[in-house]
Amino acid sequence: MNGNSHPPFSSERLDMVEAQLRRRGITDQRVLAAMSKVPRHEFVPQQYWPEAYADHPVPIGEQQTTSQPYIIAAMLQAAEIKPQDRVLEIGAGSGYQTALLAELAGAVFAVERYPTLTANAQSVLQHLGYANASVITGDGSLGLPDHAPFDVIIVAAAAPRVPPALVEQLALNGRLVIPVGEAQQQVLQLARKQQDGRVNVITLEGCRFVPLIGQQGFAA
Secondary structure, eight states, rough: OOOOOOOHHHHHHHHIIIIIIGGTTTOOOHHHHHHHOOOOOGGGGGGGGGGSSSSSSSHHHHHHTEOOOOHHHHHHHHHHTTTTTTEEOOOOOTTTHHHHHHHSSSEEEEEEEOOOHHHHHHHHHHHTOOOTEEEEOOOOOOOOOGGGEEEEEOOSBBSSSOOOOHHTTEEEEEEEEEEEEEEEEEEEEEEOTTSOOOOOEEEEEEOOBBBSSSTSSBOO
């Protein structure tokens, strides 16, 4: 009989939260709890399981990655997600951030460009029981107008500018977190839609994401 009753990688996951998140200023207790719970290794190919909780992006196929844990936590904290919020995620990738959003919000709609990643992400989410999240293949730069408005929009790919379609789909008092800049280097921006419809944008920190490919993003 195996005396170790802890789930796989539980100690690595808790170490990640302590060393990479708390010590770098992530203070949102709901974000910390979600990242302590969601099994990141389940969302990456098994060959990368030993790296799943490391302080760097991890390949997931289609020349894409799941982002560094800290930058995911920083985006989630900036978005101030409430339990009843409707969230749109652009660039679902592996589905890891989708699962975190499903822990934090009421309903999550995620868009992914690559059908293979969509299928893999939806499969893992279903396996883990996240019934409040769905992943759809499409052009993320255009959002999901049929499901708008959204209280929060999080974009996990870099855009040359904030896509107007996403601003349009943001609810009043909604928050949009997005990396904006050149293909090789960006800054993370937080946009808030005011009650009068105007948008206030602040810069959070430097970052580097894969490009957002689409009609209102970078050309393929």
